[in-house]
Amino acid sequence: MTDSPKRHHLWGRRDFLTAIGWTAIAGSLLAGTAAFGRLLFRRAPVEAPTLFRAGRPADYAPGTVSDRFLKTWRVFIVHEKGSLYAIFGKCTHLGCTPRWYSRESKFKCPCHGSGFDTAGVNFEGPAPRPLERARVWLDDAGDLWVDVGQRYERDRWSQPGAALVLAKERA
Ligand code: FES
Structure with missing residues (x-):
């Protein structure tokens, strides 16, 4: 038994939406990691000796x-x-x-x-x-x-x- 063309179309759209969802999650995870990394490795301002x-x-x-x-x-x-x-x-x-x-x-x-x-x-x-x-x-x-x-x-x-x-x- 094969899927109807309409069903193909439906699954394709769902996959597309899922992919967008995962991309958004991955994006925010990456942004969060980058911000955390910046916080961890933030360099102290270098002050000249006095x-x-x-x-x-x-x-x-x-x-x-x-x-x-x-x-x-x-x-x-x-x-x-x-x-x-x-x-x-x-x-x-x-x-x-x-x-x-x-x-x-x-x-x-x-x-x-x-x-x-x-x-x-x-x-x-x-x-x-x-x-x-x-x-x-x-x-x-x-x-x-x-x-x-x-x-x-x-x-x-x-x-x-x-x-x-x-x-x-x-x-
Ligand atoms: S800078 Fe003006 S008198 Fe010294």
Whole structure:
């Protein structure tokens, strides 16, 4: 016994609908798996390092400003009045990098002429506030560390990380 042409037509349509159903299920399974995979293997954002070892406190003579880390870390290390601190070299006007002029004892911004004293306090030009300081500390071995990712505006300069008071020079 053979199927009638009408029956053939009916089965063909049913098969077609079944195929569509399976395709839809497979599609959503694939999409779900892909989303799960993305969730599993999502990469953490890569952050640039912000810490660096800056040698020993004795590397910085009293009354000096060092720019040895200016190109690499945008930092000046200042040793003044028994304290070591790291000035972040970003002008508070529009962000240019100031230079240190030892003869004039000041930082000068090449862009619009702002001037900052040795402590980083603005005294001329359009800069609206002092330069920021980066966190400094000593490790157990006596090495000096700087973290440019932690910075202090002037109202926080009295906090411990904003400057390192050198024991020998404290009294
Ligand atoms: S960016 Fe320094 S004075 Fe304008």
